[in-house]
Structures are given as structure tokens and as C-alpha cells.
Amino acid sequence: MALPGSSKVATTATSNLSYVLPQFDPNPSQRAAEIATDRVGYLYGPSLIGNSSFFPTGTLGDKRVAADVALFDKNATYITVSIENEKKPVAELITASGGFKNLSDYELLYKDQWKMSNPGGVAPGTFKNYTQDLFFSMERLSVGPFSTRRLHPRNDALPFQVDAAAVKRLTGQRLEDLLTSGRLFYADHSYQAKYVSQPGRFAAACSAYFYMHPKTNDFLPLAIKTNVGSNLTYTPLDTPDDWLLAKMMFNNNDYFFGQIFHLVNSHAVAEIVYLAALRTLSAKHPVRAFLDRVMYQAYASRPVGSQVLFNPGGYFDQGFAVTHDAVLDFVGQFYPTLAGLFQSNYFSTSLMNRGLLSSSYGPPLKHFPFADDAGPIVASIRKFVSAYVFNYYSSPDLLISDNEIQNWVIEANTHAKVLDFPKAPLDHRSTLVDILTQVAYLTGVNHHVLNSNGPSELSGTLPFHPSGFYKSIPSVKGVKDLVSYLPNLNQSLNQVTLALRFNRPTLPEEHGELVDMFSASSFLNGQGAAVQKAAVRFRGEMEAIGERVEGRGFDKKGLSQGMPFLWKVLDPRRLPFFLCA
Numbered sequence: 001m002a003l004p005g006s007s008k009v010a011t012t013a014t015s016n017l018s019y020v021l022p023q024f025d026p027n028p029s030q031r032a033a034e035i036a037t038d039r040v041g042y043l044y045g046p047s048l049i050g051n052s053s054f055f056p057t058g059t060l061g062d063k064r065v066a067a068d069v070a071l072f073d074k075n076a077t078y079i080t081v082s083i084e085n086e087k088k089p090v091a092e093l094i095t096a097s098g099g100f101k102n103l104s105d106y107e108l109l110y111k112d113q114w115k116m117s118n119p120g121g122v123a124p125g126t127f128k129n130y131t132q133d134l135f136f137s138m139e140r141l142s143v144g145p146f147s148t149r150r151l152h153p154r155n156d157a158l159p160f161q162v163d164a165a166a167v168k169r170l171t172g173q174r175l176e177d178l179l180t181s182g183r184l185f186y187a188d189h190s191y192q193a194k195y196v197s198q199p200g201r202f203a204a205a206c207s208a209y210f211y212m213h214p215k216t217n218d219f220l221p222l223a224i225k226t227n228v229g230s231n232l233t234y235t236p237l238d239t240p241d242d243w244l245l246a247k248m249m250f251n252n253n254d255y256f257f258g259q260i261f262h263l264v265n266s267h268a269v270a271e272i273v274y275l276a277a278l279r280t281l282s283a284k285h286p287v288r289a290f291l292d293r294v295m296y297q298a299y300a301s302r303p304v305g306s307q308v309l310f311n312p313g314g315y316f317d318q319g320f321a322v323t324h325d326a327v328l329d330f331v332g333q334f335y336p337t338l339a340g341l342f343q344s345n346y347f348s349t350s351l352m353n354r355g356l357l358s359s360s361y362g363p364p365l366k367h368f369p370f371a372d373d374a375g376p377i378v379a380s381i382r383k384f385v386s387a388y389v390f391n392y393y394s395s396p397d398l399l400i401s402d403n404e405i406q407n408w409v410i411e412a413n414t415h416a417k418v419l420d421f422p423k424a425p426l427d428h429r430s431t432l433v434d435i436l437t438q439v440a441y442l443t444g445v446n447h448h449v450l451n452s453n454g455p456s457e458l459s460g461t462l463p464f465h466p467s468g469f470y471k472s473i474p475s476v477k478g479v480k481d482l483v484s485y486l487p488n489l490n491q492s493l494n495q496v497t498l499a500l501r502f503n504r505p506t507l508p509e510e511h512g513e514l515v516d517m518f519s520a521s522s523f524l525n526g527q528g529a530a531v532q533k534a535a536v537r538f539r540g541e542m543e544a545i546g547e548r549v550e551g552r553g554f555d556k557k558g559l560s561q562g563m564p565f566l567w568k569v570l571d572p573r574r575l576p577f578f579l580c581a
Contacts, residue, residue, distance in 0.1 A: 018526045019286040021392060022404050031282045035404070042278045044415065048302040049310050050331025052264050052340060053272035054416065056299055060278075065299045072300030075580065078506050082116035083497050089113070090496075094489050103482060106463040109496055114456075117500045120574070123458040125554070125565035130464040133236055136247045137210050137221045138367070138563040140187065141356075143459040144258050145370040145449065146265070148187040148210065150355025150362055153180045159188065159207060162223040166235045170222060171211060178211050178222075182355070182362020185210040185219075189253035190227040191333065195326035202469040203256075203321035204228050204249040217366040219562075224250050230475040242477045245485065249473065251465045256320065258459060260330045262450035265339040267301050267579055268331075269418075270442045273342070273435075274298060276416035280408040286392045287405060290385075290436055293523040294443045296512075296578040315501070319494045321468030341420040346434065347378045347441055367562030373549065373570040374445050377514070380541040381444070382437045384518055387534035389433050400427050444514045444577045445570065451581055454569050455499035462486070467495045502581040507574065515542040517577035542572035 025031050041060025048055045056065055094100070094108050107127045114121075129135050140148045151158075158179060167175045178184040186209060193205035209222040224246040225233045234246035274295045281288035309315045310324045317324055339345070344353065351357035357371055358364075393399045400406075409426045412418040422431050448454065459465060463486055471485045479485075487495060507513045511520070518524075518535040527535075549571040552560055560566050569575075 018284075019289050019392070020284055021398065021402055022282065022285070023398065023401055025282075025284065031284065034282055035280065039279050042275060044275070047268075048306045049263065050328040050335070052268035052331050052335040053418075054275065055271070055302060056275055056278075061275075064278075065303060068297050068300040069303055071297045072304055075297070075504060075506075075510075075512075076501070079117060079501060079503055082114075082505075083500050086114050086117055087493060087497060091489060091493060099489060100483055100486070100492075103463050106486075106492070109462060109492055114500060117505065118453075118456045118503055119505050120453065120457060120568070122456075122461055123565045123567060125558075125560075125563075126458060126461060126464075129558075129564035131240075131244055132564050133221050134218065134559075134562075135564045136251075137219050138369070138565075139251075139254075139459070140185075140210060141219060141365065141367065142369040142561070142563060142567050143449070143454055143569070144254050145356075146261055146350075147189070147254055147257050148185055148354070148356070150182060150359060151179055151184045151186050152355065153182055153361050156186075159186055160223075160225050160233070162209065162233060162235065166237050167222065170236060171214060173214055175209075178214075181214070182359065183212040183214065184222075185212075185355075187250075187254070189250070189257060191330075192253050192256065192322070192326070193227050195322040195329065197321050198317065198323055198468075200470060201321040202472050203252055204473050206246075206250040206253050208250050212363060212365070217363065219365060219367070221247070226473060229473050232474065232477060234477075238477060239479075241479050241482055242474075245474070245479055245482055248464060248466060248482075248485075249469070252321065252467065252469065255455075255460055255465050255467060256322065256326070256330075258450040259455070260327050261334065261339055262447055263302075263305070263327075264331050264335045265345060266442045266447040266451075267298075268335060269340055269342060269345070270295065270439050270579065271298055271302070272416050272418050273412060273421070273439055276412040276418065277408050279415075280411045281404050285404055286388070287408075287432070287436070289523060289526075290388065291439065293520065294440050294517065294577065298443070298579050301579055301581060315494075315498050319467045319491075319498045336419065342418055342438065343420045343422065343434075345446075346438055347374065347445075369561040369563060369567055370449065372561060373567075374449070376545055377445055377542070377570065377572060378437065378441050380538055380545075381440045381517075382433065383541075384534045384538040385433050385436045385440065388531055389429055389436070391528055391530045391534075393429050393432075396427060396429060399429055399432065400425060405432070440517065443579050444517055444575060447579055448575045449569065451502050452569075452576060453503055453574065456496075456503055457569060458565065458567070460495065460499040462492055462495060467498075504576055504580050507576055512576055512578065512580070514572040514575040514577045515539055515546065517542075546571045546573035 041058050042056055043058035043061055044054035045057030090113050110122045162175055188207045190205050190207050197203055204226040205228050206224050206226055208224045211222045212219055223233055223235045234243055236243055274291050277288055277291050310327050406425055409424040412421045466486055469485045518538050549568050554560050
């Protein structure tokens with residue numbers, strides 16, 4: 001039976017083939033003709049949804065996109081029908097209860113609801129603990145780990161000042177002391193101040209400090225600066241409502257960042273690397289087979305997104321404070337400078353570059369759930385990829401003499417314009433392992449931290465993570481009614497259902513989970529015993545990781561991984577292995 005990872009396009013290319021390097025192909029002329037056809041049929045078209053990477057066009061490119069969109073539509077049917085069936089009872093329940101009178105009423109949007117659309121529900125601890133500072137700060141190290149960095153004691157100046165007495169009272173030190181000791185962290189969304197809000201909707205453009213407490217090493221919030229209007233700076237010493245609103249304003253900015261960052265950091269990057277491969281590698285090449293597998297359905301998300309999500313009046317405009325033009329602006333700013341860089345966004349490299357992992361200028365984080373959960377998965381992917389690469393390239397000479405691989409790297413660096421891609425010639429097998437590991441990480445891990453189940457389980461849940469405000473950002477402190485800033489029932493349902501549309505609850509039935517990434521017969525047919533064994537080992541490791549995640553609970557302090565909520569998004573038995581949305 002064909003599995004979700006073996007689309008009609010991919011099956012045609014990879015099933016029942018004995019994968020072979022070009023040096024050993026008994027029909028080199030036939031192989032060369034195949035690649036020549038692909039180079040004419042797969043062309044570089046304009047980017048979709050802002051100015052990022054090229055998108056496939058040409059006779060073969062258009063055919064592949066159409067096939068992927070058809071697969072996407074088939075996958076999305078279940079969630080679309082489920083949302084429509086489950087939406088009305090939620091609306092009726094909340095209407096009957098009198099609507100949202102206080103913050104606790106927003107739990108009605110989720111409690112015992114969406115059993116088909118979101119069977120895993122909202123992360124335990126969310127509604128009980130979201131007002132805690134530790135909840136807010138630890139989201140930066142779990143559900144939203146890409147916007148925060150440690151400030152460098154020598155290379156960074158303080159981005160903004162905070163009342164010295166407040167800093168001293170909260171931390172026992174001066175702000176400058178936190179910086180010089182490597183305990184000060186920063187997230188900056190001030191660039192969002194230039195985005196145009198929709199009529200009747202509002203957003204800040206927050207910058208925030210976080211810090212490691214000098215005594216406990218807890219990772220905590222220190223200050224939030226709005227960067228709009230009166231440009232107020234909030235701290236935990238403000239009134240509970242003022243401070244909670246400040247955290248909501250930051251979460252609004254960070255939610256926007258996460259959703260659009262994932263678009264350019266996973267989709268746009270993996271897609272262009274694959275497009276270069278489609279133009280240079282034979283379908284019989286083992287690296288092409290690998291990419292065909294992990295890039296299942298890859299060219300559906302951007303065309304679908306441009307048609308129904310980021311189009312004028314589309315789902316994004318219905319739910320977010322800013323217009324879809326902000327998305328295009330973000331893509332143009334962040335793709336060439338950060339999100340679109342290939343090697344700089346390797347899992348460990350990105351975290352080290354931001355001082356979050358193995359920092360040489362500050363103490364290690366007490367808890368880092370994203371690294372703790374993603375790290376073992378990436379290590380297991382790398383182990384499989386290493387076995388795969390070394391199975392076909394028993395010596396570096398075989399890699400150097402592989403003209404298709406060398407042409408792929410040249411293509412990526414020239415015509416495809418992949419940013420920060422390894423340079424030709426590719427003469428180290430470890431470099432090829434790095435490349436393939438990164439593509440699989442982008443499709444099977446990176447994407448799903450910010451998208452897929454993540455928003456509906458936590459990062460996009462109300463009332464703490466509004467996608468927009470419906471009252472102007474305060475010019476003075478002293479707010480009394482937080483509900484007046486938040487979405488009403490219809491607006492809330494727009495946000496909730498948009499987040500749900502990224503879910504894929506039928507993955508276990510379709511065998512589309514990360515645990516199945518290398519198990520499809522369409523991929524394993526034609527592979528040798530070493531690869532078959534590595535695939536079995538990978539599956540077993542993913543099952544073991546999933547069992548550990550599933551068995552996670554709260555400790556005696558009411559914490560899990562140092563957080564007051566249970567985070568189970570990175571369970572390989574629930575994660576898609578592909579770019580599903």
C-alpha cells in the first residue's frame with residue numbers, strides 16, 4: 001500500500017528502482033537524457049508570498065505543483081469538515097453562557113471541544129498557569145524558540161533602558177551586571193511598528209528582556225517595551241493587569257513572527273534546495289530518492305497559502321491585527337538576512353549563534369525544552385543520514401567523482417540562489433550528511449514547532465496569545481478591563497479555527513508521522529541491507545522518544561521540563577514528517 005510519503009510523483013521517480021551513483025549506472029546516456037528533460041521541465045518561477053526563494057514552474061514543475069496541491073487538498077479535507085462540524089456547538093455554548101465576561105471564559109473555546117479537529121487538546125496547565133511569569137518566559141525556550149537570543153557582554157549594547165530600581169528589586173543586580181555576566185536575553189519585534197493594522201484592530205511592536213536569575217538560574221521576564229504610541233515599558237512590578245496585557249502584546253507579536261518565520265525558514269528553504277536537485281539529480285540517484293521522500297507534498301503550501309491564507313480578505317486578514325501586506329514585508333526582510341540562510345540555521349548552529357546552547361559568554365540554561373526534545377530527534381536523523389550516505393559513498397573519492405552531486409551544489413549556489421549553502425566542490429561526506437540532515441530537520445521538526453499542532457495546542461491559544469487587539473494600545477498604564485482588548489466570539493473563532501486548520505489528526509492512519517519518515521516501501525525498495533537496518537533503528541528510536549514524551553507529567557513543584565505546562569508537540573508519533581501546512 002502506498003503511504004503518504006510516496007505521492008504519485010515521488011512513486012514514479014523512486015519505486016522499484018535500484019538506486020545507483022552515476023559512475024556505476026549501466027545506461028549513462030539514458031540517465032543524461034532524463035536529467036536534460038528535467039532541466040527543461042523544472043524551471044525557476046517567481047517566489048510566492050513575498051520575495052523569498054524561487055517556486056517551480058515549467059511543464060514538469062507545474063505538474064508537480066498540481067499533484068502536491070491535490071494531495072494537500074485530500075489531506076486537508078478531514079480537518080476542514082471537522083472544523084465546520086465542531087464550530088457551531090462551541091459558538092452556541094459560549095453564547096448561552098453570556099459570552100466573554102472575564103478572561104476565564106475564554107477556556108470555553110477549548111474545554112471538551114474540538115475532539116475531532118484537535119484530539120490532543122490544549123497543553124495541560126495552560127489555563128491554570130498562563131498568568132505566571134515562568135509560563136510566559138519558558139514559552140521562549142519551547143513553543144517559540146527562534147526569536148530570543150542571549151546578549152553578548154562585549155559585542156552588544158543594551159537595546160533599551162529599564163528603571164534601575166525595578167531591575168535591582170527584581171534581580172538583585174543592575175541591568176549592566178546582567179549583561180556583563182551573560183544572563184540577559186533579548187527578543188525584538190520592534191520592526192513590526194511599521195506594519196499597517198486593519199480598521200478596528202491594533203498591535204504593539206514589543207521588545208523584551210529576559211534574564212537568568214542570579215541565584216536560582218530560573219529564566220524569567222524582566223521588561224517589555226511596546227515601541228508604539230507612548231512607548232511604555234512594563235515590568236513584573238506593574239499592576240497584574242498591566243503586566244498581563246504587556247505579555248499578551250508581546251505574545252501577539254511573537255505569534256506573528258513564528259507563523260511567518262516558519263514559512264520562510266522551513267518551506268522556502270527546503271523547497272529551493274529540492275528544486276535544484278530536481279534539475280540535476282537523476283531519479284535513480286540515492287540522494288534524489290532521499291529528497292523525494294522527505295519533500296512529500298512540499299510544493300502545496302505556498303500556492304494554497306497565496307490563494308486562501310495570505311490573499312486580500314483571506315484567513316490571515318480575518319484573524320490578525322495587521323494586513324497580509326505585513327507578511328510580504330516580513331518575508332522580504334527576514335528571508336535574505338536570517339530565516340533563509342541554510343547552514344546558519346542548522347539546529348545546533350542556530351542555537352549556539354544565539355547564545356542559547358554551549359554559550360561561551362554566559363551560564364547554561366537551567367532548562368531548555370526545545371533543545372531537549374528536538375536534539376535527540378535531530379541526532380537520530382543524522383545517524384540515519386550518515387548510514388545512508390556512507391552506504392553509497394564508501395570513500396570520499398566516490399563523492400568527488402559524482403558529477404550529479406557536484407552539479408547540484410553548483411546549481412544551488414548559482415541558478416537556485418540558495419543562501420549560505422555549502423560551496424562546490426563537495427568533497428567531504430560529512431558535509432553531505434549535514435545538508436540532508438538539515439532538509440529532514442526542516443521538514444520533520446523545525447516546521448512543526450511553530451506550525452502544525454503547535455498553535456492549537458498552545459502558541460495560538462486565547463486569551464494569552466491573541467492574533468490581534470480590538471482596542472488601541474494603552475498610552476498610559478492602569479488598564480482595568482483586559483477583555484475589552486480581546487476578540488469577541490466571532491473574532492475568537494476566526495483565530496481558533498485558523499490554528500486548527502494546520503492540524504493533521506489523521507496522520508497515524510496515513511502513516512505520515514515522523515516515525516515513518518524512512519519506513520515507506522516506495523523509499524526502501526531498491527535500498528541495501530545497511531539502509532534497511534538504519535531505517536528500522538530510526539523507527540525504534542522515534543518510538544522510544546515518543547513514549548518518553550507521552551509519559552511526561554508534572555513534578556512536585558507543578559513543573560514539567562521546568563515549565564508550568566506540559567509540552568508534547570515534538571512527539572515523533574504525532575509529528576508529520578513533511579511540510580504539511
